[in-house]
Amino acid sequence: MEQQFKQSIDKALHNANLTGALGKFSEAYKINRAKAYEGIDFEELRGKIAALKSYAASHLEQLSDQFQQNAEARGAKVFRTNDPAKVREYILKVAQDNGVKSVVKSKSMATEEIHLNPYLEKAGIEVNETDLGEWIIQLAGQTPSHMVMPAIHMTKEEVSELFSKEINERLSSDIPRLVKVARNELRPKFLKADMGISGGNMAVAETGSIVLVTNEGNARLVTSLPKIHIALVGIEKLVEKFADIAPILKALPRSATAQLLTSYVSIITGQVPNSDGSIKDLHIILMDNHRSEMAADPMFKEAMQCIRCASCLNVCPIFRLVGGHVFGKVYTGGIGTILTAWYDELKSSEDIQGLCIQCGACKDVCPAKIDIPGMIMELRRRLVKDQGVPLLQKSIYSVVNNRRLFHGILRAASIAGKPFATGKFIRHLPLFLADLTDGRSLPAIAAKPFRDVFKTIEQPKNLQETAIFYGGCLIDFAYPEMGEALVKVLNKAGIAVKFPEGQTCCGAPARYNGAYEVAAQNAADNITALLADAADYVVSACPTCTVALNHEFITTFESLGQSERLPQARELAAKTMDFSTLVKRLVDEGRLSLKEGQQLGKITYHDSCHLKRTLHADQQPRQLLQQAGYELTEMFECDTCCGMGGSYSLKLPEISAPILQRKLKNIKDTGAPLVAMDCPGCVMQIRGGMDQDGAAIRVRHTAELIADQLDD
Amino acid sequence: MYDQFKIRAEGVSAEVHRFPAQAEALEFLVEFLQSEGLADRAQHSAVFAACPFLSRIDRQPLDALEGLHFEVTRERAAEARFGISQMDWALADTGTLVQDATAIDKRLVSTLPTIHIALVATSAMRPDMPACLTGIDPKGIGYLAMITGPSRTADIERVLTIGVHGPERLIIIFFDELGGTN
Numbered sequence: 001m002e003q004q005f006k007q008s009i010d011k012a013l014h015n016a017n018l019t020g021a022l023g024k025f026s027e028a029y030k031i032n033r034a035k036a037y038e039g040i041d042f043e044e045l046r047g048k049i050a051a052l053k054s055y056a057a058s059h060l061e062q063l064s065d066q067f068q069q070n071a072e073a074r075g076a077k078v079f080r081t082n083d084p085a086k087v088r089e090y091i092l093k094v095a096q097d098n099g100v101k102s103v104v105k106s107k108s109m110a111t112e113e114i115h116l117n118p119y120l121e122k123a124g125i126e127v128n129e130t131d132l133g134e135w136i137i138q139l140a141g142q143t144p145s146h147m148v149m150p151a152i153h154m155t156k157e158e159v160s161e162l163f164s165k166e167i168n169e170r171l172s173s174d175i176p177r178l179v180k181v182a183r184n185e186l187r188p189k190f191l192k193a194d195m196g197i198s199g200g201n202m203a204v205a206e207t208g209s210i211v212l213v214t215n216e217g218n219a220r221l222v223t224s225l226p227k228i229h230i231a232l233v234g235i236e237k238l239v240e241k242f243a244d245i246a247p248i249l250k251a252l253p254r255s256a257t258a259q260l261l262t263s264y265v266s267i268i269t270g271q272v273p274n275s276d277g278s279i280k281d282l283h284i285i286l287m288d289n290h291r292s293e294m295a296a297d298p299m300f301k302e303a304m305q306c307i308r309c310a311s312c313l314n315v316c317p318i319f320r321l322v323g324g325h326v327f328g329k330v331y332t333g334g335i336g337t338i339l340t341a342w343y344d345e346l347k348s349s350e351d352i353q354g355l356c357i358q359c360g361a362c363k364d365v366c367p368a369k370i371d372i373p374g375m376i377m378e379l380r381r382r383l384v385k386d387q388g389v390p391l392l393q394k395s396i397y398s399v400v401n402n403r404r405l406f407h408g409i410l411r412a413a414s415i416a417g418k419p420f421a422t423g424k425f426i427r428h429l430p431l432f433l434a435d436l437t438d439g440r441s442l443p444a445i446a447a448k449p450f451r452d453v454f455k456t457i458e459q460p461k462n463l464q465e466t467a468i469f470y471g472g473c474l475i476d477f478a479y480p481e482m483g484e485a486l487v488k489v490l491n492k493a494g495i496a497v498k499f500p501e502g503q504t505c506c507g508a509p510a511r512y513n514g515a516y517e518v519a520a521q522n523a524a525d526n527i528t529a530l531l532a533d534a535a536d537y538v539v540s541a542c543p544t545c546t547v548a549l550n551h552e553f554i555t556t557f558e559s560l561g562q563s564e565r566l567p568q569a570r571e572l573a574a575k576t577m578d579f580s581t582l583v584k585r586l587v588d589e590g591r592l593s594l595k596e597g598q599q600l601g602k603i604t605y606h607d608s609c610h611l612k613r614t615l616h617a618d619q620q621p622r623q624l625l626q627q628a629g630y631e632l633t634e635m636f637e638c639d640t641c642c643g644m645g646g647s648y649s650l651k652l653p654e655i656s657a658p659i660l661q662r663k664l665k666n667i668k669d670t671g672a673p674l675v676a677m678d679c680p681g682c683v684m685q686i687r688g689g690m691d692q693d694g695a696a697i698r699v700r701h702t703a704e705l706i707a708d709q710l711d712d
Numbered sequence: 713m714y715d716q717f718k719i720r721a722e723g724v725s726a727e728v729h730r731f732p733a734q735a736e737a738l739e740f741l742v743e744f745l746q747s748e749g750l751a752d753r754a755q756h757s758a759v760f761a762a763c764p765f766l767s768r769i770d771r772q773p774l775d776a777l778e779g780l781h782f783e784v785t786r787e788r789a790a791e792a793r794f795g796i797s798q799m800d801w802a803l804a805d806t807g808t809l810v811q812d813a814t815a816i817d818k819r820l821v822s823t824l825p826t827i828h829i830a831l832v833a834t835s836a837m838r839p840d841m842p843a844c845l846t847g848i849d850p851k852g853i854g855y856l857a858m859i860t861g862p863s864r865t866a867d868i869e870r871v872l873t874i875g876v877h878g879p880e881r882l883i884i885i886f887f888d889e890l891g892g893t894n
Binding site for chain 1: 806808840842853856859870877
């Protein structure tokens with residue numbers, strides 16, 4: 001990662017105003033968003049939006065033609081171009097032809113994308129942003145840090161400082177007073193402006209209409225007072241039908257700001273009268289700038305469905321720590337990473353794609369049903385394809401893939417690190433590894449890996465079914481007791497467990513770093529090992545591994561075009577289950593019974609990202625634990641990532657650590673002495689965090705807790 | 713539907729009133745303007761955009777008011793405290809007013825003054841936006857305006873503040889009957 005990029009992260013993390021404002025906002029957002037969507041079938045709504053936007057993305061040329069025809073029939077001039085430079089030239093020419101001296105603008109990300117303001121200013125035209133947030137950052141000489149709330153990174157004190165300078169009067173930081181100052185300062189600018197420039201939230205092909213969504217009322221003034229109106233619209237804003245407006249307007253304000261509807265929506269269809277009796281000079285620019293290339297790429301077409309609500313930023317555990325500016329100058333957050341890679345170039349996403357921890361929170365709330373984390377993975381794959389895997393990483397993968405060697409090295413390191421290891425933890429690592437134990441102890445490496453422990457387990461004979469156990473690295477090398485617990489539980493339900501020696505790393509570390517070729521080899525080796533023996537189930541107690549077996553072997557082969565490997569991958573996927581889903585089913589079928597009448601006290605449960613958002617198994621472990629006799633107390637943000645993210649916590653420990661601290665606090669706030677989870681990676685992160693925190697809270701895998709409560 | 717509208721609109725800081733007939737709505741309007749300090753000088757005057765409501769009532773009580781202008785210009789709207797107009801539809805599920813605002817005077821009176829007073833026939837209530845938009849031919853409407861509560865912002869520290877560039881207050885007056893009381 002670029003040094004400069006690491007520095008920008010560091011700066012953001014140490015900006016208390018930023019993390020404070022964003023943290024508070026993100027907490028309130030989740031609650032308010034849920035309230036705004038009450039009584040609405042979100043899945044149905046987003047299905048509708050995804051379908052209509054996807055249709056538009058497949059018919060860009062046709063809809064652009066139709067839009068142009070209909071808008072021009074009502075007197076608008078429509079200019080279409082792929083080139084940002086041509087957009088700037090066109091706008092300047094309209095301004096110069098009409099003797100425009102000053103311009104008022106309402107919020108437009110497309111004009112930010114083409115850096116319009118400095119271009120017009122250089123030509124001697126006064127440009128005034130009128131959206132309050134945009135005006136603040138214009139005065140401050142900054143760029144927006146959030147697509148919907150451009151100045152969310154600034155405090156009221158900073159704003160009052162700016163405004164005081166602007167109006168030459170000492171102002172307090174009273175927010176209503178500051179807002180009044182903005183109204184009074186901008187009003188004369190509206191009244192004298194010769195030209196208004198807006199963006200467009202939608203462009204409707206069948207009517208030639210532009211839809212503008214605002215709260216402040218500035219877009220109404222921008223489009224009503226000056227005699228010239230130019231709307232700059234990216235072609236991803238096209239929709240086919242007038243009836244497509246309503247579903248998007250149902251989702252956009254709810255997802256963006258948790259409002260049922262914004263204060264103002266304006267639907268402009270052709271020229272309208274000006275206040276002096278003349279008729280509006282209306283120009284609509286449909287800008288491509290790589291959007292049609294994006295639409296033509298099957299892996300990225302979905303990104304064209306974006307309605308720019310920024311909810312992916314609002315729920316992102318990383319964004320709320322670092323804010324928008326580390327992402328670059330224009331589009332920020334998850335979707336911003338993808339847009340930057342296309343509207344700018346792939347290389348521009350090289351650093352910022354690494355910020356994504358792949359927790360999937362954004363995919364869950366996206367009103368356009370965009371698989372943002374999936375696309376970021378594809379960016380990684382393409383970056384690695386272009387530039388190769390760094391040598392150090394390559395050598396790590398070759399070690400990881402050799403199980404004996406991997407355990408040997410870890411074990412040696414753990415013994416060499418003896419002075420630093422206390423009991424079950426490595427609390428400090430020397431030198432360059434020190435960051436890894438900053439705020440979190442690492443587990444000591446097990447003396448005997450699970451693969452050796454397994455051979456010593458005596459299983460009952462003549463059990464009716466067979467399960468293949470896929471261990472995964474952490475259970476194999478750090479937490480063999482979780483594997484033992486799983487064997488004990490399944491045996492009790494009449495299932496014999498087999499542990500094929502040929503199994504290897506699930507490939508997640510390679511895949512999440514874009515090294516798909518390595519991941520594909522891992523997948524192929526595992527498929528061979530796991531399908532060698534007949535079995536009723538393949539079971540794993542690690543959700544990340546389960547997702548690899550269940551989904552990602554298939555998608556990895558698909559991405560690489562290795563279709564000959566797909567049938568076996570699908571065979572394995574069909575058999576694979578996570579521990580809690582299988583065990584809950586066994587309990588429900590009466591094949592496994594837990595001790596009756598146990599009162600085990602309070603427990604809280606942490607949802608692991610892959611278990612909840614890919615496997616959709618958030619209820620099974622909760623029900624199992626409650627059936628076992630635990631009293632469940634939910635923590636705040638129970639399904640927010642713990643910050644582990646596999647190798648993420650090694651690459652960006654400075655981001656991983658504060659995410660963990662927040663998780664620890666939420667766990668402690670429940671007052672429960674015990675927290676359960678289904679992922680050994682989360683156990684490693686949270687148990688290590690609790691160890692350094694010193695809180696007397698036990699951190700256990702659900703399998704261990706259930707194994708203790710089997711009825712004899 | 714009216715009750716739902718009222719809850720939603722008040723939820724976003726609009727003030728909602730309802731009267732059985734236009735005459736009573738007119739009476740309320742006159743009293744409101746007087747009590748809020750209507751006068752024929754800047755920051756106290758009112759502008760009233762042409763609308764069916766105006767053509768169907770006895771305008772005598774309005775004509776008697778000093779500072780109320782029916783010829784809406786940009787300058788008058790910019791210095792007015794009150795802007796009055798009739799809206800074409802209301803949406804119950806979001807507390808939204810919808811108007812064909814192609815005529816510039818309708819936009820001037822609802823954007824520039826501090827207080828916007830919106831007159832709406834109760835019969836113009838629609839359950840939601842799809843129900844309303846299906847009945848509209850957008851090709852005949854150059855500027856379709858939807859208004860939900862007064863102008864607002866949360867751009868400084870996410871603190872909700874009312875009245876940025878548009879009106880600080882939105883007074884909505886429903887009337888059930890189109891005719892007068894006479």
